[in-house]
Amino acid sequence: MGNHVTANSAAPQLLPIPSFLGVPIGELEDVRPGDICLVGLFFDHADGFGFGARFAARQLRYASNAAYGLCSEREMSGGQFPRCHDLGDLNVFPLEPLRLREALIRQARAVFEARGRLVVIGGAMDLKEILQSAYTAVWPDRFLALHTIGGRERHAVPQEEAAALAVNVDLSSLYCPPRFPGRPKKQLLDAIAGLPVNRIDAVHLTGFAPALDLSGRYETALALHVLRAVVARLQCAEDKCR
Numbered sequence: 291m292g293n294h295v296t297a298n299s300a301a302p303q304l305l306p307i308p309s310f311l312g313v314p315i316g317e318l319e320d321v322r323p324g325d326i327c328l329v330g331l332f333f334d335h336a337d338g339f340g341f342g343a344r345f346a347a348r349q350l351r352y353a354s355n356a357a358y359g360l361c362s363e364r365e366m367s368g369g370q371f372p373r374c375h376d377l378g379d380l381n382v383f384p385l386e387p388l389r390l391r392e393a394l395i396r397q398a399r400a401v402f403e404a405r406g407r408l409v410v411i412g413g414a415m416d417l418k419e420i421l422q423s424a425y426t427a428v429w430p431d432r433f434l435a436l437h438t439i440g441g442r443e444r445h446a447v448p449q450e451e452a453a454a455l456a457v458n459v460d461l462s463s464l465y466c467p468p469r470f471p472g473r474p475k476k477q478l479l480d481a482i483a484g485l486p487v488n489r490i491d492a493v494h495l496t497g498f499a500p501a502l503d504l505s506g507r508y509e510t511a512l513a514l515h516v517l518r519a520v521v522a523r524l525q526c527a528e529d530k531c532r
Contacts, residue, residue, distance in 0.1 A: 321377075350412075374521055381393050402424055410492070411495045438482040439459055440474075457490055475515075
């Protein structure tokens with residue numbers, strides 16, 4: 291009696307591989323000058339208060355894909371961001387600090403050399419020195435200034451016109467808002483909308499440690515909304531909007 295498929299047999303249905311905002315999954319070779327390169331950072335050993343931040347990238351990828359039933363914006367489509375790629379996760383070495391630093395600098399430098407704009411999602415570590423070292427290796431005559439939005443501190447955008455910007459988007463204020471009056475989500479989105487897009491070469495989205503499930507909770511929807519606003523703002527550099 292040979293093998294056969296009956297009328298009641300169901301072929302396995304494979305769900306698509308999730309990506310940030312539904313954008314195409316790509317390689318560094320796909321990057322053209324000005325493209326937005328989304329990468330995850332599976333690392334939170336450097337911050338005793340950030341356990342769980344390593345899962346931010348995974349959670350936002352699943353939440354971006356309607357096939358998993360989590361997409362809060364049904365129109366989410368990579369077609370909205372034609373100059374955007376999901377390049378996967380950065381290689382990390384949690385137990386080897388020196389090797390970790392060298393690996394992150396090397397990978398960030400590769401994106402800068404391709405003239406891409408780097409957006410790192412997740413992790414609980416300060417990437418300022420990493421990004422500055424990688425940037426200086428590519429453009430020794432330019433300075434990469436750090437600008438933070440969100441969180442409890444307020445920072446003015448550096449005024450040096452020659453300086454490029456690495457923007458740290460701190461999501462922690464969305465989940466643990468300060469005691470003084472305000473609307474943290476609106477303030478954060480307004481700050482993103484006011485960023486000088488033609489000067490931004492790197493962004494780090496941090497301060498989000500999701501629950502270890504795929505339930506699409508409110509905090510995940512907030513983080514996804516902010517990520518979408520960041521990518522839309524960066525795309526303005528190519529669309530010539532202000």
